[in-house]
Amino acid sequence: MELYNSSVASNLQVKKTMFYKIFYEEFNVGFSAPSSDACNVCVLWGNRIKNERNSEKKQKLMVELRVHKIRAKAFYTHMKGNPPNSISLCFDLQQVQALPKTPIQDAFYSRQISLYNFCVVPLNSKDPWFYTWDETIAKREPTEIGSAVYDYLSSMNIDNNVDTIRLFCDGCGGQNKNNHIIHSLMQWLYSKSPAQVKEIHIFFPVRGHSFLPADRVFGRLEKELRKIPVITTKDGYHDIFKNHGNVRLLGNDWQLLEIKDLKENFKNVEGLQKIKRVWIKKTVKRQMTIGCEIKASQYYRFDGNDPWQTLLKRGKRIPLTIDVAESIPQPVSEKKKKDVINLLEKQFGEEWTALPELQWYTTILLHVTEEPAEEHEYDCVCNEEDVGEVRV
Ligand SMILES: [Zn+2]
Known part of the structure; x- marks a missing residue:
């Protein structure tokens, strides 16, 4: 559907911005790619409000929905902001790609080998890096995600004026939003970051409102993938990824790190699943970086009066390096x-x-391997409704 047609519009006495204003503000229709799936809280609460006869309960639901929407917007306000001396990145996993990809009908009902593609990209969605691997060499858990982010941060050219790195990612606990990732970022900031970088800020969206620049990149990829009915090899996928960005193959260009070992040194951030913002900063004394501290908040518009904490366990320090993980073949059932x-x-x-x-x-x-252990499910609360906060 084309809402704005420039040839027709040129005869009208209004500007494109007027259309934009009306569609965006009055009808909530965006000109940029909106998320295709509707938020279940927005849908469910909308229906509850419509059907609720008790005015007090109706009022409460309306407040909840309103705060939910304001919070969703607050995340995007942070994302659109471009604070001086900062770099802003987002990261996300693409939907699983199937090997072999084939148009024959059986494929629809068949199990296939999964190819994973993890993207790190600046917020302008240009110059993405794709970290890719398949299910026979690694999983898609904090170790994989954390190691890829670590590689990106370590490989990045960071200008001398940049003192803050801002990260935006969706709040899936099994992959992005967990203490292993937090620990690895603390270790990176302390031991690997260039001297001028002083802080890392992490932002998690309201569930159901998590359209990120990486999704725009995946949209471009998937558009091309749809045109190609047969992809038999991993290289076949990599060649397509290469048309859109820098491809990094696990085992060749990047390694898995034992980021879970960091839990020996660091405690967990309490209640991380409800957290929306995390601040990590270097602790500097007499111009020497002596450690790292962290602060977390459930709110977007609250800078957290809670004290900074080191998270260090008693008698522990931040390790200077993280071991490379031994590569363990993952059995296929x-x-x-x-x-x-x-x-x-x-x-x-x-x-x-x-x-x-x-x-x-x-x-x-064609080789007999042991059967894979039963699929280990992370305690992920991605499907829980993100509503009920009374503050933004
Ligand atoms: Zn919503």
């Missing part, structure tokens, strides 16, 4: 192997194992 073999036979015939480009599949599918 026999059921999944059977499905993938079936797809490859359908696509390439019985003799698929003889095809050089399918060699990777023969190594992961």
Whole structure:
């Protein structure tokens, strides 16, 4: 649907900004890509308010929904802000890509090998870096996410005037919003960051309102991926990613780090799942960086009167390095192997194992490995409703 047509509009006595104002403010229609899925709190509370007959309860629901929306907006206000001497980045995992990607119908019901793609990108959504791996070499847990962010921060050229790095990511506890990531950022700031960088600020959106610049990057990728019906190899995906940004392959360009080991040194931030903002700063004494401190708040418009804490456990220091994790092959279930073999036979015939480009599949599918341990679910509260705060 085209809401604004420049050839028609040129005959009108109004400017594009007027359309923008009306659509955006009156109808809540954005000109930039909106999130395709509606927020379940906004939908559910909207219905509850409509159906509630008790005026006191109705009033309470209305206040809750209003605060929820103001909070959602407050996150974006931070994201749009461009404080001096800062760099602002966002990171996110793309939807899983399937190997092999094939148009044959069985694929719809088949288990396939998952290819993961994690993106770190400045807020202007230009020059993304893609950290990619597949399920046979690593999971998608804090270790993977934290190691990729660590690599990005360590590889980045940081101007001399930059003293603050701002990070925006959605609040999925199993991946982004957990103490392992916080610990690794504290360690990086203390031991790896250039001298001019003094602080890291992290912002988490209201659930249901988490459209980030990385999603814009994924939109561009997925548009191209939709045009290509068959992608058989990892390289096939990497080539497409390369059209959009810098591709970094796990094991070649970046390594997994034992960021979970940092819990030996650091305590956890209490109640992290409710936290919306985190501040980490270097502790400096007589021009020497002697440590790191952290502060966290459940509110966007509150700078947190809580005291700074070191999070250090008794008698512990911040380690200067983090060990590189040993690479452990991740077993593929026999059921999944059977499905993938079936797809490859359908696509390439019985003799698929003889095809050089399918060699990777023969190594992961035709050897007997132990069955994977049962899928370990992180205590993720991503599906909990993000509503009920009384302050912004
Ligand atoms: Zn909402």
